[in-house]
Every structure is written in C-alpha cells, then in structure tokens.
Amino acid sequence: xxxxxxxxxxxxxxxxxxxxxxxxxxxxxxxxxxxxxxxxxxxxxxxxxxxxxxxxxxxxxxxxxxxxxxxxxxxxxxxxxxxxxxxxxxxxxxxxxxxxxxxxxxxxxxxxxxxxxxxxxxxxxxxxxxxxxxxxxxxxxxxxxxxxxxxxxxxxxxxxxxxxxxxxxxxxxxxxxxxxxxxxxxxxxxxxxxxxxxxxxxxxxxxxxxxxxxxxxxxxxxxxxxxxxxxxxxxxxxxxxxxxxxxxxxxxxxxxxxxxxxx
Amino acid sequence: xxxxxxxxxxxxxxxxxxxxxxxxxxxxxxxxxxxxxxxxxxxxxxxxxxxxxxxxxxxxxxxxxxxxxxxxxxxxxxxxxxxxxxxxxxxxxxxxxxxxxxxxxxxxxxxxxxxxxxxxxxxxxxxxxxxxxxxxxxxxxxxxxxxxxxxxxxxxxxxxxxxxxxxxxxxxxxxxxxxxxxxxxxxxxxxxxxxxxxxxxxxxxxxxxxxxxxxxxxxxxxxxxxxxxxxxxxxxxxxxxxxxxxxxxxxxxxxxxxxxxxxxxxxxxxxxxxxxxxxxxxxxxxxxxxxxxxxxxxxxxxxxxxxxxxxxxxxxxxxxxxxxxxxxxxxxxxxxxxxxxxxxxxxxxxxxxxxxxxxxxxxxxxxxxxxxxxxxxxxxxxxxxxxxxxxxxxxxxxxxxxxxxxxxxxxxxx
Numbered sequence: 035x036x037x038x039x040x041x042x043x044x045x046x047x048x049x050x051x052x053x054x055x056x057x058x059x060x061x062x063x064x065x066x067x068x069x070x071x072x073x074x075x076x077x078x079x080x081x082x083x084x085x086x087x088x089x090x091x092x093x094x095x096x097x098x099x100x101x102x103x104x105x106x107x108x109x110x111x112x113x114x115x116x117x118x119x120x121x122x123x124x125x126x127x128x129x130x131x132x133x134x135x136x137x138x139x140x141x142x143x144x145x146x147x148x149x150x151x152x153x154x155x156x157x158x159x160x161x162x163x164x165x166x167x168x169x170x171x172x173x174x175x176x177x178x179x180x181x182x183x184x185x186x187x188x189x190x191x192x193x194x195x196x197x198x199x200x201x202x203x204x205x206x207x208x209x210x211x212x213x214x215x216x217x218x219x220x221x222x223x224x225x226x227x228x229x230x231x232x233x234x235x236x237x238x239x240x241x242x243x244x245x246x247x248x249x250x251x252x253x254x255x256x257x258x259x260x261x262x263x264x265x266x267x268x269x270x271x272x273x274x275x276x277x278x279x280x281x282x283x284x285x286x287x288x289x290x291x292x293x294x295x296x297x
Numbered sequence: 298x299x300x301x302x303x304x305x306x307x308x309x310x311x312x313x314x315x316x317x318x319x320x321x322x323x324x325x326x327x328x329x330x331x332x333x334x335x336x337x338x339x340x341x342x343x344x345x346x347x348x349x350x351x352x353x354x355x356x357x358x359x360x361x362x363x364x365x366x367x368x369x370x371x372x373x374x375x376x377x378x379x380x381x382x383x384x385x386x387x388x389x390x391x392x393x394x395x396x397x398x399x400x401x402x403x404x405x406x407x408x409x410x411x412x413x414x415x416x417x418x419x420x421x422x423x424x425x426x427x428x429x430x431x432x433x434x435x436x437x438x439x440x441x442x443x444x445x446x447x448x449x450x451x452x453x454x455x456x457x458x459x460x461x462x463x464x465x466x467x468x469x470x471x472x473x474x475x476x477x478x479x480x481x482x483x484x485x486x487x488x489x490x491x492x493x494x495x496x497x498x499x500x501x502x503x504x505x506x507x508x509x510x511x512x513x514x515x516x517x518x519x520x521x522x523x524x525x526x527x528x529x530x531x532x533x534x535x536x537x538x539x540x541x542x543x544x545x546x547x548x549x550x551x552x553x554x555x556x557x558x559x560x561x562x563x564x565x566x567x568x569x570x571x572x573x574x575x576x577x578x579x580x581x582x583x584x585x586x587x588x589x590x591x592x593x594x595x596x597x598x599x600x601x602x603x604x605x606x607x608x609x610x611x612x613x614x615x616x617x618x619x620x621x622x623x624x625x626x627x628x629x630x631x632x633x634x635x636x637x638x639x640x641x642x643x644x645x646x647x648x649x650x651x652x653x654x655x656x657x658x659x660x661x662x663x664x665x666x667x668x669x670x671x672x673x674x675x676x677x678x679x680x681x682x683x684x685x686x687x688x689x690x691x692x693x694x695x696x697x698x699x700x701x702x703x704x705x706x707x708x709x710x711x
Contacts (some may be wrong), residue, residue: 107604126613134610144605148701149621157607157619203605210609 057081057214057245061104063103063113065269073099074110075269081214086246091266092292096250100266101216104247105129105136118213134162137207141219143199145191151178151202152187155209163210170209177205181235197228201235208239215239217248253296257281265289273281319322336523355671356678357430359662363678366498366653375503377438384442386450386471393468395450396457412649415450418443477510494572498653500682502572506654507641507686510579514640515633517580518587523617525592536588543585548643552578552650575647583640587633594629596619627701634694638687655679 058081065074066126073096080086089097102108103115105131106122115122117132144156155174159165178184181201183194191199200220209214217236221229233255240246240259250256256263256277263280265273265288273280284290320326356363395411422443428435457465465667485491497505524536543551550642555578556571569577598621608615626633648657659675662668668675 105608107608130610130612133608136608138605138608140601140605142599142601144599144601146602146605146620146624148627158606158611161615161619162610207609 041215055083057083057118058104058247059114059116060100060103061114063100063110063115065099065103065108065110073269074103076113077266077269077271079264079271079274081245081247083245084243084259086232086240086248086259087248087262087264088250089264089266090251090256090292091264092295095266096269097264097266098218101218101247101249104214104216105133105138107138121124130162134210135213137210137212137215139200139203139207139215139217139220139221139228143191143203143223145199145203145206150188151183151194154191154202155206157207159209159211174205174209177208178202180238181205182231187257195223195228197231200228200232204235204239213245215244215246217246217250219249219251221250221252222269237248251296253281265292267292307516351674351677352671353428353674355662355668355674357428358668358692359653359658360429362433362662363499363655364659365501366658367496368498368501369492369496372485372492375489379479379482381445382475384445385449386475387445388470389453389468391446392453392455393457393465394496397452415447418446424643476512480491480505482654494570497572499658500655502647502653503581503641503644503655504686505570506576506579506647507644509576510583510640510644511637513580514583514587517584518591518633519622521584521588522591522595525588526595540585540588543582544589548579548582549646549649551582554578556650571650572652575650577654579640583636586636586639590632591625591629593632594625594627597628598624623701630694630698630701634690638690641686641690642683655682 058079060077060079063074063077064072066072068183077096077100079087087100091097093097099108103110103122104117118135120128120132122129122132132205144159145151149157150175153169155177156167156170159170159173160167175184175187178187181204183198183205185199186194186198186202189291191202194202205221220236229252233252235258236248236255238244248260258277260277262274263277264271265280265284265286267288273284273286275284280289281293284293319329365373368376394685426439431439481487481489483492483497483501484494494502521536521540524532525540527533527536552575555574559569559574561594595632602620602624603616606620607613611619645656647654648660651657653661656679659679663672
C-alpha cells in the first residue's frame with residue numbers, strides 16, 4: 035500500500051469512505067481497566083487515508099482511551115486494531131514499528147525538557163529511523179518554520195509558551211514522517227488565546243492531506259475540518275456522521291443531548 | 298509636583314546594609330552582639346589550643362602512617378607517581394573548566410573564588426610540609442605536585458579554548474583511565490610487585506574503598522531502581538526484597554557478616570581478600586540506598602515523557618537512556634551525592650572490623666603509649682581530612698547540577 039502523494043488537498047472524495055482505502059480499522063475493541071472498569075465496550079471505527087476524524091463526547095466516555103489504543107499506549111482485551119495492514123498484538127517489535135508510522139500529540143505536550151527544541155525534533159528520527167543527523171536537522175528546521183517557530187529552534191521547551199510548545203510537539207511528530215497523526219485533546223491545556231494558533235497548524239496539516247484522528251472539544255474545528263465526527267458515550271460509539279449532518283440532523287438522542295450541553 | 302520618578306537609591310553602601318541587617322532593632326542588635334561575642338570566643342579558644350596547647354608531634358611522627366598505612370617503603374614511589382598523575386589531571390580539568398565559555402551567571406564570586414582556590418593550594422604546599430616537619434626530599438615532591446596542578450590549570454586556561462572540540466571532549470576520559478592505572482599502581486601487577494590489600498592503610502585505604510564503592514554502587518543502584526519499577530514480577534520482587542533487606546540491617550552487622558560468612562560460603566581461595574570483602578559489602582549496602590534515591594528521581598519524571606518517547610517509536614531502553622534517566626538523574630543527584638558522602642564517612646566502620654583505614658590507623662596510633670592522651674589532635678586532623686573529601690564531593694555535585702540544568706545549558710551550545 036502506498037500513501038497518497040504529499041500535498042493532496044482534501045477533496046469531497048475524502049468524505050466518501052468508499053473511495054479511499056482504510057489506514058486504521060478497529061473492530062469490536064473492548065477494554066477493561068485492572069480495577070474492572072469497562073472502558074471500551076466493543077468499539078468499531080474505520081479511518082481512510084486523507085480523512086480527518088474528530089472524536090467528541092463527554093469526559094469519561096472513553097474517547098482518549100480509544101485513541102491511545104491506536105498506538106498501543108493502552109492495551110485492550112478483545113477485538114482487533116489494524117494500522118496500515120499491521121495488526122496490534124503483544125509483539126513489542128511490531129508495536130514499535132507501528133508507532134514509527136503513527137504520530138501522537140498529547141494534551142500536556144510532553145516535550146523533552148532537557149533537550150533543545152531542535153533536539154526534541156531530531157532525537158527519534160536519528161535514533162529510530164537511523165537518518166543522518168545533518169539531514170534530519172534540515173528537515174526539523176523546515177518543519178519548525180512551517181509551524182511558525184523557526185527562530186526558537188535553539189531554545190528549551192521551558193522557555194516557550196504553551197501554544198508554541200504544542201506546535202513544537204506537532205512538528206516533533208511530523209519529523210518522523212508519520213502516515214497517521216493522533217491528537218489527544220491538543221488544545222485543552224492551553225490558555226484561550228493560544229488555542230487558535232495550534233488549531234491553525236492542525237488545519238493546514240489536514241489541508242495537506244494528512245490522515246488525522248483528533249479527540250477535541252473544539253466545535254468550530256470539528257465543523258470546519260472534520261471529514262466525519264464520531265460521538266462516543268459510556269465506552270461506545272453512538273454516532274458517526276459528516277459534520278453538517280452531525281450538527282444539524284443527528285440521528286441519536288444521545289448526540290442531541292451532547293450538542294445541547296456544549297451548545 | 299515631583300520633578301521625576303527616579304527610583305530611590307537602590308544600592309545602599311555595604312556598611313549601611315550590614316547595619317540594617319545586624320542592628321535593625323534593639324533586639325536584633327543584642328542578638329548580633331551576643332552571637333558575635335560567642336563566635337569570637339570560640340575562635341580564640343580554638344586558635345589558642347591549636348598554637349599553644351596542642352602537641353602535634355603525634356601527627357608529625359605518623360604522617361606517613363596516616364597517609365598510606367604500612368605500604369612498603371620501597372614501593373611508595375608508585376603512590377607518589379599516582380599523586381603526580383592525579384595532580385596533572387586535576388590541573389588540566391580545572392584549566393579546561395575555566396576556559397569554557399561563560400556568561401554572567403557564573404556567581405558573584407567569580408573569578409575571585411577560582412583565584413582563592415589556587416591561593417589556598419599554594420599556601421597549603423608552603424605551610425603543610427613545614428608544619429609536618431617532612432624531609433626536604435618529600436617537601437620538594439609536595440611542591441612539584443602543587444606545581445603540576447597550577448601549570449596544568451594555567452596551560453589549559455590559556456590554550457584550552459583553542460583546542461579542537463574532539464580533544465576537549467577527550468579530557469574527561471582521562472579520569473576513568475587514570476582510575477585503572479591507579480589501581481594497578483596501588484595493588485601491583487603488570488610487572489610491578491604485588492602489594493597485598495592488607496598492607497594498604499590510612500587515607501589510601503579509605504579513598505580506595507570509598508571510590509570503589511561509589512563507582513560500583515551507582516550502576517548497581519540504577520539496575521535496582523529500574524528493577525523495582527519493572528513490570529516483570531520476578532525482577533521487581535527481587536529488587537524490593539534486596540533493597541528492604543539491606544536497608545533493614547545496620548552496616549556494621551553486614552560488614553561482620555561479610556567478613557565471616559563469605560569465607561564459609563565460597564570455596565577456599567575464591568573468597569576475596571578481607572579488604573575487598575569489606576569494599577564489596579560497602580558497595581552492596583550503598584547500592585540499596587542509591588536505588589531508593591534514584592527511584593524518587595524516576596518517580597518525578599511524568600509518565601507522559603515515557604509515552605511521548607514510545608509514541609515516537611523509541612524502544613524501552615532508548616526511551617529510558619535518552620529521555621527518562623537524564624531527567625531522573627537531575628532530580629536525584631543531590632540525594633545520590635548525599636549517599637556518596639555518607640558512604641565515605643561509613644568507611645570509618647572498617648576500623649571496627651580490624652582494618653586500618655583512617656580511623657583504624659588513628660586508633661592504632663593513639664594506642665601507642667608514646668602518644669597517650671593526644672586523641673584531640675588526631676581526631677581534629679581526621680575531621681579536617683574527611684571534611685575536605687566531602688566538600689570536594691559536594692562541590693562537584695553542585696557543578697554537575699548546574700551543568701544538567703536545561704536552561705543553563707544554553708551557554709554550552711554550538
């Protein structure tokens with residue numbers, strides 16, 4: 035399977051799942067926490083190349099847990115998840131090769147505070163992909179430029195604002211040239227005035243054709259950027275619909291209730 | 298209407314500041330005077346005792362014993378050679394540190410403290426040999442060693458910054474190499490006559506035992522700390538049992554155990570020499586405490602750091618080495634160095650199992666009828682020697698802490 039050429043704009047085709055091939059397939063995923071809590075109750079989701087899937091839902095609905103099973107940060111007990119043809123199982127080598135292809139952006143940024151911004155970006159490509167350092171640095175500087183913080187490359191994460199840190203985190207993931215990007219509430223820990231700069235970067239990324247799964251509460255982002263919106267509640271997928279249908283004509287009463295609460 | 302909004306004078310003279318700090322109110326003044334008088338009285342008493350009452354013959358007559366114990370006299374040149382090598386290495390490292398680029402945050406005393414250190418060194422070289430009434434030959438060696446330090450410092454400070462990066466990176470590697478060379482020089486082998494550990498003593502034994510224990514207990518403690526957080530039950534429980542067992546037993550009982558049990562457990566000849574047995578016991582003991590210090594450091598690194606590293610495809614060892622450990626070490630460093638200092642002082646327990654470390658040697662000297670009742674002099678010298686070693690460890694740790702501080706590292710960049 036080949037990834038689409040870089041820079042493919044999101045067309046209406048991307049919103050028609052049948053026209054694309056799947057990059058992520060989750061089937062009947064069930065997860066119990068060690069304390070017995072049933073966090074995921076048989077969840078299905080298919081994500082196609084070039085799609086932006088936004089997962090919404092009340093807190094405790096299992097959306098972050100679900101997202102984190104995609105790169106095996108959370109395990110699951112039943113069901114199957116296939117990323118780009120690789121099935122997630124117990125084999126750590128297999129998990130590492132999947133994680134190389136799946137970028138993740140965290141709510142708390144999780145930048146490495148002891149490394150400069152540039153070293154944050156180059157660490158994994160040099161170590162994991164065995165790329166020559168000089169080449170990776172050029173790419174890293176280009177990415178930093180692209181997310182609008184080229185001049186901060188030699189600072190340390192602690193010297194940047196929250197919004198800048200999150201943009202560095204996005205660039206750090208992109209530096210691994212992932213085929214799929216996961217965003218776990220990327221703007222929830224930010225001061226309000228910094229939310230927009232991060233969302234803009236994500237929007238550009240989507241426009242460049244990156245396949246993204248985003249857990250977020252940002253309604254405007256979901257409405258403007260999402261190919262499809264998934265609503266989760268109590269560990270289940272309640273509704274999957276394109277944004278216009280999701281916000282105006284939701285079929286499930288649980289969705290209508292959620293929309294009223296955030297409305 | 299005020300003509301300007303200039304701030305009031307913000308830097309009062311030193312005298313003014315001293316006056317407000319010491320004599321801010323009537324009570325403050327009384328306390329200051331009382332404490333000051335007490336300090337002066339103590340200092341005067343100490344000086345009077347040191348110069349008029351104390352009889353330093355006990356130190357003068359036994360200075361070699363305190364330094365190296367019963368190390369064979371015809372082999373002592375090896376120790377002088379080692380001291381010379383150490384002096385040269387310290388001089389080079391010191392000079393290189395001075396030559397590193399610095400910004401304004403080097404501390405208020407810079408470069409006064411640097412010159413002060415050099416001055417103290419020179420004063421020590423001039424005063425100590427005379428005071429110890431050493432022979433002229435040995436006095437000359439002292440001066441030579443001091444000169445080595447100062448010349449190395451001067452040369453490196455002058456030309457060090459011009460050296461290629463590769464060579465500057467190699468300078469710290471002198472130290473592990475020198476440690477191995479030193480071990481060979483001390484114990485013999487490779488063509489040198491063997492000097493059995495039972496012949497080592499005094500400061501030499503204390504430094505060998507503690508440096509060995511410090512070097513080995515750190516990696517051991519790291520393995521135990523990681524083991525205690527491991528997901529493999531056998532490794533985790535093994536680490537927990539080890540740490541809790543060691544921490545639950547007083548060091549002295551473990552030292553006695555080591556001396557007696559190891560001989561029974563291991564077939565004849567395999568059991569290490571008594572000195573090494575004690576050094577290993579010290580090592581295993583300290584490893585448990587270092588493990589706990591490191592565990593607190595590991596716990597201080599947020600879980601998200603490991604997750605971020607792993608989400609980038611890094612393996613567990615890569616994530617630990619590149620991401621988690623550097624942060625954990627920085628947090629744990631003060632506690633770990635504190636443990637090293639404790640370890641250094643714990644070597645005095647070796648005297649209780651019949652080894653002639655610094656304290657053991659001192660006890661042997663004080664048991665000599667010729668020096669009866671001179672314990673105050675001996676203990677004071679011992680205390681000063683230990684204080685010097687511990688202060689050196691503490692200074693090194695503080696320097697390392699600054700180096701590991703991310704925002705400080707900006708000044709060492711490219």
